[in-house]
Amino acid sequence: MKQVRVAVIGAGIWGAAHIRAYSQHASAELMAICDLDEGRARDAAATWGVANYYTSVDAMLADVELDAVSVATPDGAHAAVAIQCAQAGKHILCEKPLATTIEDCQAMIAAAEAAGVYLMVDWHxxxxxxxxxxxxxxxxxxxxxxxxxxxxxxxxxxxxxxxxxxxxxxxxxxxxxxxxxxxxxxxxxxxxxxxxxxxxxxxxxxxxxxxxxxxxxxxxxxxxxxxxxxxxxxxxxxxxxxxxxxxxxxxxxxxxxxxxxxxxxxxxxxxxxxxxxxxxxxxxMFITPQVHGRQVGFAVESIYHFVECVRDGKRPITSGEDGLLxxxxxxxxxxxxxxxxxxxxxx
Ligand SMILES: NC(=O)c1ccc[n+]([C@@H]2O[C@H](COP(=O)([O-])OP(=O)(O)OC[C@H]3O[C@@H](n4cnc5c(N)ncnc54)[C@H](O)[C@@H]3O)[C@@H](O)[C@H]2O)c1
Incomplete structure (x- = not known):
């Protein structure tokens, strides 16, 4: 079965949910974590046994082979990161809201379309x-x-x-x-x-x-x-x-x-x-509870959906157009x- 090589950009509170979900999914291979805060990136990589951590998206994209990324930076920092990753041909799972301006949403959609990659918004x-x-x-x-x-x-x-x-x-x-x-x-x-x-x-x-x-x-x-x-x-x-x-x-x-x-x-x-x-x-008990050390809940399911869409070549059920609206x-x-x-x- 095809493995989906992923990275999480933004290793804060919600980035951790993405990291956990990718660590658990049999078809996901968590290749890298990227955060402007080096300590955060390093600690998350050490906790989850991830081989690579970076403080710059550029350095990560140049260094490691990826199929997809999660963008879990603060709202106003989604667009620049997502556009950079789309231009590098990576499928994108972006935290909500897609972006904070219409222009940023449109630029993200255009970059994803031009590269032929998915742009999913994480409305779990x-x-x-x-x-x-x-x-x-x-x-x-x-x-x-x-x-x-x-x-x-x-x-x-x-x-x-x-x-x-x-x-x-x-x-x-x-x-x-x-x-x-x-x-x-x-x-x-x-x-x-x-x-x-x-x-x-x-x-x-x-x-x-x-x-x-x-x-x-x-x-x-x-x-x-x-x-x-x-x-x-x-x-x-x-x-x-x-x-x-x-x-x-x-x-x-x-x-x-x-x-x-x-x-x-x-x-x-x-x-x-x-x-x-x-x-x-x-x-x-529903969003991200832990059961015997494993994260369950519907917030994991949306991330699993993204992995399975990339793996199987299926369009995710939320889109950049939904994000723009x-x-x-x-x-x-x-x-x-x-x-x-x-x-x-x-x-
Ligand atoms: N789906 C949900 O229910 C849900 C819940 C919480 C947060 N969120 C969303 O997730 C996103 C992150 O929220 P959070 O609570 O984890 O924030 P956070 O502040 O805990 O973490 C954000 C991290 O991103 C890093 N960062 C900022 N700019 C960056 C960049 N350009 N490149 C790499 N790293 C960068 C910061 O250093 C920080 O560690 C937000 O968009 C938020 O709205 C979604």
Whole structure:
């Protein structure tokens, strides 16, 4: 069976999920890790027994034979790295959002097309079992005509204040809104045509982190359906889980409720639980839990999908074009919020 030779660029929190997934997949050979921070690259390579580590993408591409890369750098640093790798003929799994500007998305798509390589965006909720079940039910017509989706995806304040050193250069709209907007488009099976958004500011800025606290976004679709998306980055540290994730889908013939975070297969309350520690009381059982030292969960499945697509020559189920539409929606939401909630049309 063909082995897929991969490298992970960006060995931070989420790069580690890619490294673990590639280390586990029988068809993947993790050849190299690249990070601007040499200590990080070296430590990750040592931990996972990877032969090569680099602090420059150029040096890595010149030195090691690769079929594919994961780009897990901060949002604003996806485009340059991905374009460089596409031009070197590597298939790309890019973390979400694809990029932070339309021009960068278009340049990434053009570079991938010119090189004939895949450009997949890692929206792993498409592999989230309840989401997948909902999508199947919608496609089978069980809900009739889907008219409305409510989508909440929020984090505790731990994420912008402690987890992400670059939160001030990003936003909860880029970080979580990207997932939510991709999922509503996937569920709705219609084209989004208008975005109206309001945002709240002040809590994070007062802490020296120049980004908005929360967004409320309404997306209109060309078939008359609508979705409401809520994303907040200021939930209290005492929340039982790091992520608050709820979905409601209403159709002409039925409704689906998803409670992917709080369905509570395990709830753990002890006197030793450190206040504010992520997932202190409701540990993650779905995204990247470890079972007997092995990473399982739907976040691994999207990375496995990429490996198998490269191995088998199949087009991944998310694309650069999806990434471009997603960034268009994000930027339209920001513009609408800048203009006090004025609707912004999507071309
Ligand atoms: N799919 C998900 O649910 C999910 C979850 C968390 C993060 N993410 C995404 O993953 C990406 C990384 O997030 P993170 O939390 O791991 O960030 P992080 O800050 O923990 O890690 C980013 C790493 O990239 C390195 N880096 C920056 N620019 C680089 C470059 N040009 N070349 C090589 N290395 C570079 C940094 O030194 C750092 O080690 C972001 O796009 C984020 O939105 C996705």
């Amino acid at each position: 909720n498409r592999w989230n079992p309840p989401h997948h079940e909902a999508s199947k039910a919608i496609s089978a017509g069980e809900l009739g005509d889907v008219r409305y989706i409510y989508y909440r995806l929020s984090d505790t304040i731990y994420v912008p204040t402690t987890m992400l050193p670059w939160a001030g250069e990003s936003s909860v709209m880029l970080f979580l809104g990207s997932h939510a907007l991709d999922t509503i488009c996937w569920f709705m099976q219609a084209r989004p045509c208008r975005v109206t958004c309001r945002r709240q500011d002040g809590i994070l800025r007062a802490m020296g982190i120049p980004t908005a606290d929360m967004y409320l976004t309404v997306v209109d679709f060309d078939d008359g359906a609508m979705a409401v998306v809520e994303n907040s980055w200021v939930l209290p540290q005492s929340s039982p889980a790091l992520i608050d994730h709820r979905v409601e889908i209403i159709g002409s013939d039925g409704v689906i409720y998803l409670d992917p975070q709080h369905c509570g297969p395990i709830a753990k309350y002890t006197d030793k639980t450190p206040a504010g520690f992520p997932d202190a009381s409701l540990p993650d 997603n960034t268009r929606l994000i930027l339209a939401a920001e513009r609408s919020a800048d203009e006090g909630g004025k609707p912004v049309d999507i071309d």
